[in-house]
Amino acid sequence: MSFKIAIDAGHGLYTAGKRCLASLDSSETREWTLNSRIAEKLQNLLSNYDVEIIRVDDTTGATDVTLADRCAKANLSNVDLYLSIHHNAGANGTESGGLEVYRHSSCTENGETGLWQTAIYDSLINAGVPQGNRANPKKTADFQVLRNTKMSAILCEMGFMDSSVDTSVILTDKFANKAAQGLCNCLVAKASLAKSDAQSVSNTETQTVSQATKTINQTVETNTAANLPYAVYQVYTKANKWLSNVVDDSDYAGIKRRAIQGLYVNLSAGSVQYQVHTVGGKWLPWVTDRLDYAGVFGKNIDAVRVKLAHANNYSVQCRVAPIGSDYYPWVTDDNDYAGVLGKAIDRIQIRIVNK
Ligand SMILES: [Zn+2]
Structure with a gap:
């Protein structure tokens, strides 16, 4: 034993x-x-x-x-x-x-x-x-x-x-x-x-998971060394489930071809605010950290806005990809929103960068 x-x-x-x-x-x-x-x-x-x-x-x-x-x-x-x-x-x-x-x-x-x-x-x-x-x-x-x-x-x-x-x-x-x-x-x-x-037993799933953990650790280490926090976020997809948390751009949150309907974001230090827009709908209220999630189950999201709750020496960036296509450009802080109204998204990335 x-x-x-x-x-x-x-x-x-x-x-x-x-x-x-x-x-x-x-x-x-x-x-x-x-x-x-x-x-x-x-x-x-x-x-x-x-x-x-x-x-x-x-x-x-x-x-x-x-x-x-x-x-x-x-x-x-x-x-x-x-x-x-x-x-x-x-x-x-x-x-x-x-x-x-x-x-x-x-x-x-x-x-x-x-x-x-x-x-x-x-x-x-x-x-x-x-x-x-x-x-x-x-x-x-x-x-x-x-x-x-x-x-x-x-x-x-x-x-x-x-x-x-x-x-x-x-x-x-x-x-x-x-x-x-x-x-x-x-x-x-x-x-x-x-x-x-x-260690010598080959198991693809274990390897993939440990690779993902490694990437996350690297991101955490890089940002900690630079004295930057990192973003932790997850999405809810059409298939009725919350997916795993993602750290910065070590991965993306989402499943290809499955519309995103909910979003949770927090930072390792400091506070973040975000809001989403739904296809054919409107901008939903801003959410702070994980006090709530942004979105309405059953309604596909087409655009996202993310900003820091307090001014700092770093910025938060966000980018999204419409279903079946490549990412739109990164958006920094709330200069703009990420997404195109009317086009449901299936992938999202959020990261912290130096100003
Ligand atoms: Zn303690």
Whole structure:
């Protein structure tokens, strides 16, 4: 039986308050974005080993899955370890910071959970995660995900989103790689994970999916390095279903020859607004982020407008393709709308670019 792990990227994209301090990061990068980046990198590293992984957060970030649901999912799946990834706050713009790793208050230092805590802390520090100035970096707390999970559960606060020392570090891809590597090293050693031979099994679907994940990761990395957020969007098609989320122009949202009837858009940081026009109809109301979707089920969309909710040093671009034909040109911010009235669209792309 292979080792099972639940990975929990804390919060969701829209969780109030959970973001980097604006004076240290003008994009106010969301905590979930940082948590999820490490979670994804860890998953990629672990894909070389014989281990079962479940993500208990919403990997699109759209929903902040309740803590009760996260625990329930891990408990029902009988995982061997629950690993929650977070970033800290409380430094209030000072130089204070560093890694903190938590176990539940009822667990002893030398019990199974305590041993995981020490192993994970040591491995993260060895991998280069900044130690900072924590007087007590291996703490106990009565956090719900530590209390209500049946297995050993550990929560890592990888660094402070409001520390003048930590913030610029935790925003980098390099840091996320170190954190993921530290977690992976610890799991491989402590759970004695064997290299999997699954890599050699050819499976077209798996390859396509991992290729898509790779492209998305590259987009996320490129934009994060440039300090730009990225767009996450999905469409509802005539065949009565919401398709998967797409990140920037790593792919398009839609299915060729199937009219689009609904649209959801959000950014990894910052806020976006959008509206759609329906064939033979009118412009529907503007929607902000995922507070609603734009569209009316049963009515085909022929044009889309997208704009940033607040002026910034980047722009949002959108382009659409009419059914059976090539894309119309990209439209930047709300200078124009994307589409031709009267022609239903089947593909849409939205991306963030430098001004
Ligand atoms: Zn958190």
